[in-house]
Amino acid sequence: MADNPWFSWSYVTANADVLWARTAEHAVLTVEAVAIAVAIAVPLGLLAVRVRWLAAPLLSATAVLYTVPSLALFAILAPVMGIGRAPVLLGLVVYALLVILRNTVAGLDSVDPAAVDAARGVGLSPVQVLARVRLPNALPSILAGIRLATVTTVALVTVGVVVGYGGLGQIMFQGFRNNFYRAEITTATLACVVVALVLDLVLWAAGRALTPWLRGRAA
Amino acid sequence: MTGTGVVDDALAYLNDPLSWTRTGGIVDLTVEHLLLTAAAVLLAAVVALPVGAWLGHVRRGAGLVVWLTNATRAVPTLGVILLLAAGGLFGDTAVVLAAALFALPVVLVNTYEGVRGASPAARDAARGLGMPGARVLAQVELPLAAGLVGAGLRTAVVQVAATVPLAALAGGGGLGQVIAFGMGTQRYGQVLAGGVLVAALCLVLDGAVALALRLLTPTPLRAASRTASRTP
Numbered sequence: 250m251a252d253n254p255w256f257s258w259s260y261v262t263a264n265a266d267v268l269w270a271r272t273a274e275h276a277v278l279t280v281e282a283v284a285i286a287v288a289i290a291v292p293l294g295l296l297a298v299r300v301r302w303l304a305a306p307l308l309s310a311t312a313v314l315y316t317v318p319s320l321a322l323f324a325i326l327a328p329v330m331g332i333g334r335a336p337v338l339l340g341l342v343v344y345a346l347l348v349i350l351r352n353t354v355a356g357l358d359s360v361d362p363a364a365v366d367a368a369r370g371v372g373l374s375p376v377q378v379l380a381r382v383r384l385p386n387a388l389p390s391i392l393a394g395i396r397l398a399t400v401t402t403v404a405l406v407t408v409g410v411v412v413g414y415g416g417l418g419q420i421m422f423q424g425f426r427n428n429f430y431r432a433e434i435t436t437a438t439l440a441c442v443v444v445a446l447v448l449d450l451v452l453w454a455a456g457r458a459l460t461p462w463l464r465g466r467a468a
Numbered sequence: 469m470t471g472t473g474v475v476d477d478a479l480a481y482l483n484d485p486l487s488w489t490r491t492g493g494i495v496d497l498t499v500e501h502l503l504l505t506a507a508a509v510l511l512a513a514v515v516a517l518p519v520g521a522w523l524g525h526v527r528r529g530a531g532l533v534v535w536l537t538n539a540t541r542a543v544p545t546l547g548v549i550l551l552l553a554a555g556g557l558f559g560d561t562a563v564v565l566a567a568a569l570f571a572l573p574v575v576l577v578n579t580y581e582g583v584r585g586a587s588p589a590a591r592d593a594a595r596g597l598g599m600p601g602a603r604v605l606a607q608v609e610l611p612l613a614a615g616l617v618g619a620g621l622r623t624a625v626v627q628v629a630a631t632v633p634l635a636a637l638a639g640g641g642g643l644g645q646v647i648a649f650g651m652g653t654q655r656y657g658q659v660l661a662g663g664v665l666v667a668a669l670c671l672v673l674d675g676a677v678a679l680a681l682r683l684l685t686p687t688p689l690r691a692a693s694r695t696a697s698r699t700p
Contacts (some may be wrong), residue, residue: 316674317667318630324647324663328474328656400541407544408634411651421547425638429554438547445542 256439257432264433268420268440275416276444278409279402282338286345287395294353294391295379304354311347319344319408327412337409344405345398352394356387389463392456396449403445417441477657478664494646494665501632501642501669504560508567508628513621515568516575524583524613525605533580537573545570545631553638563635563642570631571624578620582613618681626674633666643669 261268297304314322319340326336360383368382407418415422417437424433457464481487488494523529545566552562586609594608610617633644646662649655 313671316626316630316670318633318670320630320633320644320647321663321666321670324650324659325667328478328660397541400538404542404544407546410546411637411647415546418544418546421544421550422637425550425554431551431554434547434550434554438544438551441544441547442542449542 254431256435260432261436268436271417271420271437272440272444275403275406275441276448278334278338278341278406278414278416279399279444279448282341282402283345283395283399285338285342286349286398289342290346290349290394291353291391294350294357297350297354298357308347308351308354311343311350314343315347319405320411323409323412332413334414336412337406337414340409341402341405345402348398348401349391349394352390352397353387356390356394357383359390360386385460388460389456392452392459396452396456399448399452400445403441403448407441417444474656474660477655478660479657481658481661482664494643497641497643497645498665498669501629501644504564504567504632504635504640504642505625505629505673508564508632509571509621509624511564511568512571512575512624512628516572517579517617520576520579521583521605521610521613524580524586525601525609527584529580530584533573533577537577540570540573543570546634546637549634549638549640559635559638559640562638563632563640566635567628567631571628574624574627575617575620578616578623579613582616582620583609585616586612614685618685622674622677622681625677626670629670629673630666 293307297307322340322343323336326339330336330339364382364386365378368378373381406416407421409415410418410422413419417440420437420440421434424430424437427433486493520533523533548569549562549566552565553559557565583605590608590612591604594604599607632640632642633647636642636644636648643662643666646665647659650658650660650662
């Protein structure tokens with residue numbers, strides 16, 4: 250049987266090791282970027298809710314960064330940080346920041362004031378109120394932000410190809426230059442979608458495990 | 469390669485009048501960039517506005533709209549552009565199609581939500597006056613949805629302008645070429661300059677569209693909210 254030009258299984262089996270290496274690189278880069286973004290955005294969100302006047306400038310600043318196209322950002326960072334992984338990682342963190350920060354602030358803002366009052370009333374310290382009432386109540390919104398950021402980041406990693414570190418994007422671009430080897434581009438694109446779906450599923454499961462009190466309610 | 473050397477090169481490139489005015493220079497590329505952006509947004513709007521308005525009017529298809537929005541987030545734009553190019557739709561055609569494809573859900577979801585979310589009291593009043601469905605949509609629901617539809621178009625414009633540079637990797641035009649050429653010839657000053665130019669264009673476009681929307685929206689309808697774009 251002649252190979253289908255758009256998708257060929259023999260390409261996948263013949264290049265399984267490269268595909269796997271790039272997929273792993275892609276997934277690790279995504280997870281690392283989102284993890285760093287969470288470590289920055291969640292504390293920033295807590296700060297923004299506490300120091301009210303900081304919220305608007307913080308959100309606007311991240312929104313402006315978000316408006317800068319990924320290709321441009323990588324192009325600006327690469328000459329300064331060098332070609333390779335570092336500019337891609339920093340760029341991805343910048344983009345993940347906005348979504349997570351916005352959802353963290355929205356989540357913390359939506360916490361029922363009565364619940365916070367009740368927690369204070371039974372004698373919880375501010376730290377306890379934060380850890381036991383505010384954060385758990387804001388958790389679904391924060392998790393939704395993390396999931397959105399993760400899926401977006403997976404698609405964005407491919408743009409890293411301009412600075413030589415694009416995970417599966419490297420395979421796409423290589424296929425493009427290899428005389429339009431369509432099967433190669435399709436495989437890498439599909440692999441990218443699969444990575445996004447798998448990570449999303451993992452986060453969904455983690456979210457379910459972290460918020461047992463929401464089970465049984467409408468999703 | 470040192471950081472300051474690259475910055476100096478970028479400044480030298482941007483300071484050279486010839487880089488701006490020669491054929492295929494920054495001015496030409498910017499015009500091309502804007503034309504490609506306009507074409508893609510128009511294409512997306514022509515499809516998404518009627519479909520979104522109709523689905524919102526009959527209040528159906530919420531699942532489809534949400535699914536489309538979420539599913540397209542996971543698809544890498546670069547892959548789609550390269551696939552279209554490899555399929556024979558080279559350069560500019562590929563980028564307009566790909567950018568329109570990703571702008572479509574943004575316009576669709578905002579139009580849908582806007583029309584669907586129009587005040588039920590206003591809708592009921594219009595029906596009570598004896599308006600047929602099409603007039604309710606045109607004279608009541610769409611004007612009430614204007615804020616959200618405008619916000620969707622703004623997001624789409626910025627998103628498309630940010631997507632167009634990717635096409636330079638597949639032989640397309642626009643300001644992305646400055647970056648692609650710089651990368652190809654290892655002139656990193658030019659890469660930096662190109663990045664700054666593309667970023668500036670997107671920020672200016674965002675502001676310009678926001679201003680235009682503000683001027684076009686009657687005061688009582690100025691409660692627009694922004695939605696997140698998919699690909700920065």
